[in-house]
Amino acid sequence: MLSILGRRNDMTLPPLMNYVDGRWTNEGVSERYVQRHPATNEVTAELPETDAETVGVAVQAARRAFDQGPWSRMKARDRKQLFRRIVDVIERHADELSWLQTLDNGMPIAYSLNGRVSARNAVDIFDHYGGWIDKINGETYPDFHSNMQFMSFREPVGVVGAIIPWNAPIMMFAMKVAPALAAGCTVVLKPSELAGLCALRMTQLIEEVDLPPGVLNVVMGGGGTGRAIVEDTRVDKIAFTGSNAVGAYILSRSGQNMKRTTMELGGKSAAIVFPDCDVEAAGTHVMGLSSTFLSGQVCSTTSRALVHRSVYDRFLDAAARQVKTIRRGDPFSMDTTSAALISEKQTRRVLEYVDSGRADGARLVFGGTRSGGELSAGNWVEPALFADVNNRTRIAQEEIFGPVLSAIPFDTEEDAIALANDSGFGLAGTVYTKDISRAFKVARAVRTGIMGINGYGVVPSSPVGGFKGSGLGREGGWPGIEAYTEIKTVMINLDA
Structure with a gap:
């Protein structure tokens, strides 16, 4: 009978904990859930089932890092340098991440190593968005009817709740986290409860570049964990990839504080x-x-x-x-x-x-x-x-x-x-x-x-997203940056 236990036992797994405010922790976790491998239904890991109170701690860390910390106001040159280090560390561990992805969700290793959802593609995504950091520009506008100078600025949207699916955990991590961090946002990310190992390892690698505490937080769990992120009014935006039913729920609940949303949902192409x-x-x-x-x-x-x-x-x-x-x-x-x-x-x-x-x-x-x-x-x-x-x-x-x-x-x-x-x-x-x-x-x-x-x-440079029931907004390229920014208009009375 087919078994994957030998492979699992040969791998070094990431910490099976949440990552909150710059540290790995099991604080507030009273329950754990079992992740099984789809090819055999053998147990691959037991991971935290994060409750709403603990999610709130992660959100507060992200809120503090955005409102009081340096990330949203960091100079473009400094943020670009950190992105270069993220690209380097993921690239060094690309093969390891791809083998872990096969343990995570059963993707055939040939595709995990070389396909469009491989760790090398995640390298390209982080590299692409690192290149946008010093190009997130506003505009100036010509005089219209008075001596007023109008100009616009793009500012980070704030705290992002990112909820990613199981089928491409490395690429989806990059597609959510890279543009959000490039724009100056902070993130609370929840991987799928069906495949959470890659997100934890990606976080462990990014930890090596010394992001400020609270900039990236990862909480594990199922639907209850996701609901806690969606319903927290301190979260400014939800970025979600998954089913239409969950997407509809997110839209209905995001109206509490007019959360911005980007959603890639189902298809029948x-x-x-x-x-x-x-x-x-x-x-x-x-x-x-x-x-x-x-x-x-x-x-x-x-x-x-x-x-x-x-x-x-x-x-x-x-x-x-x-x-x-x-x-x-x-x-x-x-x-x-x-x-x-x-x-x-x-x-x-x-x-x-x-x-x-x-x-x-x-x-x-x-x-x-x-x-x-x-x-x-x-x-x-x-x-x-x-x-x-x-x-x-x-x-x-x-x-x-x-x-x-x-x-x-x-x-x-x-x-x-x-x-x-x-x-x-x-x-x-x-x-x-x-x-x-x-x-x-x-x-x-x-x-x-x-x-x-x-x-x-x-x-990475091309926008993706859907019409009708397939979602809202776009990911990839410049539209991916737009999705994590707000436009502020400033006007100056030149006669004053």
Whole structure:
């Protein structure tokens, strides 16, 4: 039977404690929760379940560091120097962090070491935002009707509550913490209770650069810990990546003190396949997004394949061939291509969606069952492909977050655009075609925050985020800085 305990025992884990006001502590922690590895359900760690009172201590530390400490008023040159040291320390430990990520959430090690969610990508994110520190500028405005000089300044928004998901813990840590610190904010971060080890190790490494106490705080725990951050009126902004249900809750509660919010939520993204593309390559790529890497547990996964009817069968055949190439098993093996689902709860949820698809009349081409043999103790589900899916059914409208792809035929370009837009989400998407005019027309017509042509990716300098139910605001690039700043207008009466 597959086991990850040997790997866990060979690793040096970070302190299994909270990090508050510049020190590691278990003060105020009376309960702990168990984190299990998705590939085997073996225990990887026991971590603090932080209550509201202890969260309040962390928030107060961040509040004091922002209001009274040097960080928000630090000279750009000094803050840039600290960022350089953060980049250096993460880069030195990049491989270690990537192996820890595989222990944290079951990501196949080949992706954790080299993919877009690797520690090296986190290095690039911190490096990118370090470069913005001395470029966070305001503006001056021309005289309008009086001898008054108007100018604007960008000031840090304040204390940030950052809540990150389990599926890319290193990258998500960087995407929240780097722009917030670059802008001069202080942070209280809560990792997912399903994968908290990377955030603790990243914090331990950043501790080496001697940030002022209270600038970065990390509290562990589940929903109650997150609620305490969201509901604390001393927090000025919430930065969240996760489910729509939690996002809606955060919005409803943030009105208490008009918290600013940035939220990247769910997706039901469409891959649109036209007959003039390389259909076999498109089928391989789209099915691969659901069957390899995190097995569809990525919010930007194109989980709807809208395929022109003339090449529909060829697409399905290519998808079937792709699934035969995947390798599941030991996540620490370089040969493994695909991850288990994150939890037993998520496994049951995905299997329920498979049952729903059948009940709604879709044709299950392959997959959709729980894996047996040496994988039976873990959260493994065989990648599934549904054909002839009605776009109004649950498997086409709701985010499954698992290895399930729904294929839907279309006849015209207008049909494809209408189907892609017939969704409550709008996070990502792709269009596969050799016709560049069509590619741009469709990319602009689909209401989604990210749209790729013959593939897509993410880089630190490019904004990401969603339309409709997929979120508010943007992360990445200059919009990531804007999200952590407020604009102040100052006017001077030159006649006084």
